[in-house]
Amino acid sequence: MFCPLVWLCSAGSLPSPMPPIPLPPTPCAADSTPRPAGDAVPHRSRKPITRRQRCRITTTSSSSALYAARVLIADAPTPRAFSALFKAASSSSPSPSPSPSQSLGAQLHAQAVVRGFLGDVDNTILSTAILNFYASCREPDLARRVFDRMARRSAVTWNALIKGYAQAGRRDEALALFRCMRRQDGVAPDKYTFPALLSGIGRNRSGGCVQELGAAVHAQVVKSGLDKDPFVGASLLSMYAATGALEDVKAVFDDMDTLDPVVWSSMISAYVNCKEEEAALLTFYKMLCQDITPRQFVYSSLFAICGSMSMLEMGRQVHAHSLKNITDNDAAMTNALLTMYSDCGCIDDAWRVFDSNDIVDVISYNSMILALGQHAHPKEAVELFKRMKFSGLIPDEVTLLNLLSAFNHAGLVHEGLHLFNSMLDIEGIKPSYQHYACVIDMLARSGEIEESMKTIKEMPFEAETPLWRIVLGACSKHGDIETGMKIAEMLFEKEPYEPTNYILLGNIYARLGRWTETENIRSLMEKSGIDGDDAFSWIEMGQRTHRFGVDDRAHPISEEIYRNLDRLMGSIKAAGYVPDTSFATHSTGKNRREESLRYHCEKLAFAFGDLASPSGDTLRIMKNLRVCGDCHSAYKYFSLVTGRKIVLRDNHRFHHFYKGACSCRDYW
Structure with missing residues (x-):
């Protein structure tokens, strides 16, 4: 059986290196790419790219990075300039799905090989940049191939590869690399090594012994003398919170005894993850008493708390405090504020937050469309959806789900079905299980019980028990005792101790005035020791x-x-x-x-x-x-x-x- 405490600290070596990556001898991208008429051809110069140009490259978007790559190749680039371009490509390719930046990075890699930049002994900086690029694209195996060819590796190199495997959800391989850092290259882990490992443990909670594994890494942190480092400490807090070990979270925080805002912010986030909302608010209050300036994501977490607990006055106070301390707009914080006002029943305030937002993205529109649907404003939700498309933003599956929900709340069945049936053809989005569930709820709620049952049978997913409960609740509302009994019997078999199933069936009998059957359901619950949720x-x-x-x-x-x-x-x-x-x-x-x-x-x-x-x-x-x-x-x-x-x-x-x-x- 896998024992992380022994495995992490035991001697060993890296898994066998992968075979060398076949790098195609791609010709120069600038020479091979046909230019349309009128396209300006950069003047060829033998001068290396300047430092200012490199800085501009590192902050560029994927489209401008492609242009910068052409300029770079035409100007006889240096390995350091290539490194800057790889950094730009990495920052614009955070997802595992293929993107133009990934294609650009692969072409740049080929160019670096063709130009002989990776054949020298001293190629650590460029190789690390290439490795980090593949890791950021969730391609750790490609990053590993670059790693295995490097003559020298620094702590930065090891950290990039460890982080790549951790972010890809391959925790064990990340830990294997960690074990071999010092033994193979004599490289000691630093304050950037442990956060990568800890994030992998927090992200991947399958496979058993998770808490023991986290404790083993924590022991290595202490052994390395980094237990007081704010960056590492914040990662420890997040890891323990992700595994639900609240007492360990408190112990780490108390041992650090620091005023660093990152640590305090992580502590608040940890309480939120552990559903300790009041403790999170108290920590925020203590943070202010010690004159520690909160970060933006702290306010986002507090807005979420105030919204879930419907603490409007507290939410307003936190909002006022954020206006005094945060000067630049943050989309995530603004969206959380919008949702907070909506969850507290203040839809007009939510509108004002949305309209005052300088950075309106898809998530902003999704949040506002959801809020309008929950507050029975379907027409406004549709108008906002049209406004979103007119602005050039592309709706995603959440947008359509929220719009379907708005139709559902208002009983606009025809409009909802039209949207659902045209999702793939018009919006290019294939309906997911959640979209089907919303439509089935819409049909059942409107009294179309038979049609909802037909949709369940025809959808390309197996219906889960919560969906059956939705239909059972509709049977209660519309008095469909026959269908309700069939669904209830099926639910009793699948979930014999779920109180909601019994309560919904009992409600059907009560609505029909069949009090004897109602009492029989209640007696059955009492004999089975099943307690319903208290209202x-x-x-x-x-x-x-x-x-x-x-x-x-x-x-x-x-x-x-x-x-x-x-x-x-x-x-x-x-x-x-x-x-x-x-x-x-x-x-x-x-x-x-x-x-x-x-x-x-x-x-x-x-x-x-x-x-x-x-x-x-x-x-x-x-x-x-x-x-x-x-x-x-x-x-x-x-x-x-x-x-x-x-x-x-x-x-x-x-x-x-x-x-x-x-x-x-x-x-x-």
């Missing part, structure tokens, strides 16, 4: 989050909350509200079923918000599960009798209530 709602008020469960009386002002709720229920009944007892879950009498509906968690949260906030203020309330139909009806009347705007977010979408109506138009 709870929360509201942010006075910089505090107040949480309520069903029939919850734990709040300090519980008596006042219940009195206000009773008053509100009387007011909305006088305005025309009628309790929908089909959403009750017990087979008690009608009056008892009405009473069980009265104290649902979302009603308690509203009663508290109405009591604690000035009249006319907008209330933003969140729920961990889907809002029930009776509470949805009650909220419409709450908005009517109180004159408030209410934003309710459940686990699926947003509902904006005002003057007795909801933005979803009773379709959700």
Whole structure:
């Protein structure tokens, strides 16, 4: 059995070197490329490329890099100039898919061989640049062939190859190289070696003994005296967070005892990865108390936290702080800010962030289209999609998925099917499983249960259990007991201890008034020891989050909350509200079923918000599960009798209530 602790520290050698890479004797690219009429031919000069030109090459794009390559070859280049071009090609080819930069790099490699630049003993800089290029293209085997031909190797060379294998997900080969650095070439690992290794461990968590392997590398870090280095320490934090070892994360952070912003930023990211949102916010607060300036990705992480927890006031404070400390625009941070405001129910603020963004990319459009769909603005989502295409940006599969989701939320089945059926022909994107799932949800939600079942059978993927649950939920909504029972029986067999399957079937019986079958489902769950998820709602008020469960009386002002709720229920009944007892879950009498509906968690949260906030203020309330139909009806009347705007977010979408109506138009 593989034991990383022994394997990492044991003696050994590199695997057998690969055969030499066949390099085609390609003629000079500048001479062989036909030029169209009128194309300016660079003046041939024997002067080597200047330092300023080299600096320009390293920051160029792939298209201008091609032009720079032609200029370089025409000007009798030096090996150092070739190195600069390889660096440019590496920076513009971060993905494994073929790109013009990869083709350019291969041609440059051939030119370097033809010109004899790789035949000298002292070719370490150029060979390392070529090796790094192949590694950045996720081609570590090609990088290894260059590596095996090098007469001398530096730490930079070893690090580039190790990083290449790690980024390609080939952890064991990266570790094999690490073991042989010192033994084969006498090269000691440095502060750039360990981050490459640790990223490979964090990225590839398959294969067992992951935590032991990470600990073994950590031991080597300490042995090398680099445990206090911020760059290495940040990588250790990320690795332990990726493996879920939160206690080890805390231990590494405490041992470093540093004020370096990179380490503190990594600690916040580690808490986010481990779902410790409150600890991440507390670390941010401590960071500010020590006058450490946060980096941009820290703000991105905090915006994500505030959005997921619906902490609007905290999010606004973090936003204000970022405006004081971050001068240059960052697309990732801006997109996270947009999503935060959307997740907190502030779609207008999300729009303002989008419109003020100087760097609008595909992700920006995707985020905004998703937000518009969640907030029941399908027409605006379509207009934004058209605006995106007009701007020259190419939609990706996420764009179309978000647009399909917008149609789904609004019940625009015809529009959704048209988009789905034209994806490949018009947009050149083949539908994925997620696209099929969205269309099946769209059909089932609209009552086309039979058509959704037909689509499941015809799609080129095997339906997973969450997709079957979507159809089962639609059967509950539309009272299709026959199809619902068939799906439920199949789900019981596949997932006998998943509570949602039982609850959805029980809801079908309850909606049809078949209370005996409803109680039988409940009894079966109790006998099997299956507990459903408890429903709870929360509201942010006075910089505090107040949480309520069903029939919850734990709040300090519980008596006042219940009195206000009773008053509100009387007011909305006088305005025309009628309790929908089909959403009750017990087979008690009608009056008892009405009473069980009265104290649902979302009603308690509203009663508290109405009591604690000035009249006319907008209330933003969140729920961990889907809002029930009776509470949805009650909220419409709450908005009517109180004159408030209410934003309710459940686990699926947003509902904006005002003057007795909801933005979803009773379709959700």
